[in-house]
Amino acid sequence: MRSAVLREQGATRPYAVSRPLEIESLGLAAPRAGEVGVRIERASLCHSDLSVVNGSRPRPLPMALGHEAAGVVEAVGEGVDGIAVGDHVVLVFVPSCGACRECRSARPALCSRAAEVNGSGELLHGPSVLTDGAGDPVHHHLGVSAFAERAVVAAESLVVIDRDVPFDIAAMFGCAALTGMGAVFNTAEVRPGQSVIVFGLGAVGLAAVMAAAQIDDVTVIAVDPNTDKHELALRAGANAVATPDGAAELVAGLTDGGVDVAIEAVGSARVMAACLELLARGGALVSVGLPHPEQELSVPALQFAGAGKRLLGSYMGDASPARDIARYVELWRAGRLPMELLHTDTVPLAEVNESLDALADGRVVRRLFVPSAA
Known part of the structure; x- marks a missing residue:
């Protein structure tokens, strides 16, 4: 599957010229126990992605970027309950483990295990499942790596939503709203x-x-x-x-x-x-x-x-994602949260480098990508 990969931080601007992100063909393993395979329908560009590209947020490289997205479940690994093939899901960039001190204290956004694996570019239930054309590992971005046609993520990185929520809206609940x-x-x-x-x-x-x-x-x-x-x-x-x-x-x-x-x-x-x-x-x-x-x-x-x-x-807004996303979706559905205001436009993933410039210049709020149109 195709994915936007960063191999070196600190590229010079304009990014449309230096092109720090390349659309590469990556290998993606099947979901392991506790993991889920998702077809990414929409992925949003966030300043946290830009911070990785410009070096403000050091990360292990190479890395497949993207952390705010929505999609459809295509495969479910062993031991996953409450998520089924065909479900529409919002991806969340902190997959709380449920067992650490922070999770036990009802502060899942500060999960220490999630902080550890997010920093190392791995997944909650094991090492990276991404490989490049040479067979070498590619790191995950915040357990999601959503600038891609597909992703394998921890089940804890997903919140199931109603199927009538448009993907352009749903994607923005995973980071901006939370x-x-x-x-x-x-x-x-x-x-x-x-x-x-x-x-x-x-x-x-x-x-x-x-x-x-x-x-x-x-x-x-x-x-x-x-x-x-x-x-x-x-x-x-x-x-x-x-x-x-x-x-x-x-x-x-x-x-x-x-x-x-x-x-x-x-x-x-x-x-x-x-x-x-x-x-x-x-x-x-x-x-x-x-x-x-x-x-x-x-x-x-x-x-x-x-x-x-x-x-x-x-x-992450001290969020409990399952609780809060459901609440925010209902506020949006009631017309009280005009999430549409955040959505500037939707473009093919191939325009990711030009989009970094647009975000850095303040010309877009949330630009969404269609990974299948890479």
């Missing part, structure tokens, strides 16, 4: 009457805006230097929009002494520091974006004990 909405609902636990500011209006940030807008009497402020995204934020439910330079003035005019919750979906220590300054006493900053590993946060320490401010990390 991460952005979960930051609001699970990590910050935003309450009615509070105020929320979201920095960064990519798919994750816009999903956070949508989530906050579901809560009664919440004031939602959306911030991005790209003014083209402001209209999207307003349609997603924001009460007001601003560029970063105008954020402080907007907060002063719409809140009583600062916002209750700030969602940082940029991946920048500088933006995190700016968010802390906009918080009211007792407010919470939720860090969602993935800064480069070398970035460090330097802020006045007295903001925490002196003003009661909190800094909360949120990985």
Whole structure:
């Protein structure tokens, strides 16, 4: 089957010229015990994919990229219950083991076993099942490797959904929705009457805006230097929009002494520091974006004990995927989550390198690929 493979990180831009991802023909083994074979119908391009390409997120190479997708089950390995051939599924990039300390503490998004295998490029139930034309192993990206016609994944990486959910919508529930909405609902636990500011209006940030807008009497402020995204934020439910330079003035005019919750979906220590300054006493900053590993946060320490401010990390929105995806699908079905706003367009997988440029330039929110049209 065909797959987009990265063999070297740190390629120069434009990616349309350097072409860091190559469409290769890979061997894919049959599902082992605990695994499932999936035909990928749609795969989304996310900043986490771009972070692997540009070297911000070091990963073992070669690696078949892609971690946000939806598809149809084609084969089921021994010992898998609750998943059948023909099921429509959303793929999830943290396959919780159910046995580690984090999973036992009802925090499956922080599964330590999943973190280990995701970092090594393996699967939850064994080593890579991907091989290149020379017969050498190819690593999996976050247990999914969705920029491909097919994938074999741990059963724990799948959530079965109703067949009437379009694949263009379903694919975005596996990362953008879980991460952005979960930051609001699970990590910050935003309450009615509070105020929320979201920095960064990519798919994750816009999903956070949508989530906050579901809560009664919440004031939602959306911030991005790209003014083209402001209209999207307003349609997603924001009460007001601003560029970063105008954020402080907007907060002063719409809140009583600062916002209750700030969602940082940029991946920048500088933006995190700016968010802390906009918080009211007792407010919470939720860090969602993935800064480069070398970035460090330097802020006045007295903001925490002196003003009661909190800094909360949120990985995959502190999600329980089976529970949360079902909830978000129902909100979408009821017309309350306009997921369609995140979907910029759908293109063949062959356009993956050009799409990296479009994402890096902020010209797309969620571009989806049709792997069968590679």
